[in-house]
Amino acid sequence: MSLNVGILSIQGDVQENAMSARTALDELGIDGNVTDVRTPEDIMNLDGLILPGGESTTIGQMSLVNGSMEVLKKKIEDGMPVLGICAGMIMLSKTANDRVVGKTDQPLLDILDIQLERNSFGRQRESFEADISIDPINIPSFNGVFIRAPSVSDVGSGVEVLSRFNGRIVAVRRGNVIGTAFHPELTDDTSIHKHFLELVNSSKSGRVAN
Ligand code: GLN
Numbered sequence: 001m002s003l004n005v006g007i008l009s010i011q012g013d014v015q016e017n018a019m020s021a022r023t024a025l026d027e028l029g030i031d032g033n034v035t036d037v038r039t040p041e042d043i044m045n046l047d048g049l050i051l052p053g054g055e056s057t058t059i060g061q062m063s064l065v066n067g068s069m070e071v072l073k074k075k076i077e078d079g080m081p082v083l084g085i086c087a088g089m090i091m092l093s094k095t096a097n098d099r100v101v102g103k104t105d106q107p108l109l110d111i112l113d114i115q116l117e118r119n120s121f122g123r124q125r126e127s128f129e130a131d132i133s134i135d136p137i138n139i140p141s142f143n144g145v146f147i148r149a150p151s152v153s154d155v156g157s158g159v160e161v162l163s164r165f166n167g168r169i170v171a172v173r174r175g176n177v178i179g180t181a182f183h184p185e186l187t188d189d190t191s192i193h194k195h196f197l198e199l200v201n202s203s204k205s206g207r208v209a210n
């Protein structure tokens with residue numbers, strides 16, 4: 001059994017995520033392919049998908065235009081595990097407002113019942129690194145790289161908070177859907193990618209991944 005893992009390659013950190021996922025699969029000894037995906041046809045055959053960071057308004061518009069938005073939503077609702085990173089987590093959310101400009105009416109997948117504040121950490125801290133804990137998935141220490149990162153201002157029922165930084169929620173999970181405000185692909189630590197790929201593996205082999 002070989003896993004088909006996709007990295008949505010519309011915009012953002014595609015290569016870095018592909019490398020982290022490749023390394024993580026090898027470290028876990030799981031057989032799988034990592035490919036860049038873009039079209040509805042590419043997405044249809046996946047066992048798991050990473051939505052990289054970038055600019056969520058652009059990713060949303062382009063996914064809408066090329067028809068991948070609907071397929072993505074359906075696949076995730078049918079149980080395909082997904083890891084949304086920064087703009088990718090914004091894409092998964094139900095509501096996203098920009099800290100400065102407020103409501104932006106951007107296309108969102110509306111998969112995770114969370115409310116997001118885009119660019120949440122303000123100008124003077126647009127990019128920074130911080131040591132964070134992601135205890136619910138057994139990662140006590142992780143170097144979080146935040147780049148014009150969002151934070152989660154509210155979670156709906158069933159959404160688990162995985163991590164907070166300075167009182168703000170920076171990682172969440174609901175079933176097979178994980179979102180992080182920071183960029184795990186920009187560190188050498190593959191533990192988040194490994195956790196995600198184990199989820200993909202158990203979901204493919206029919207075990208309940210939760
Ligand atoms: N600030 C970007 C947005 O709102 C996200 C930044 C990122 O993905 N690093 O879409």
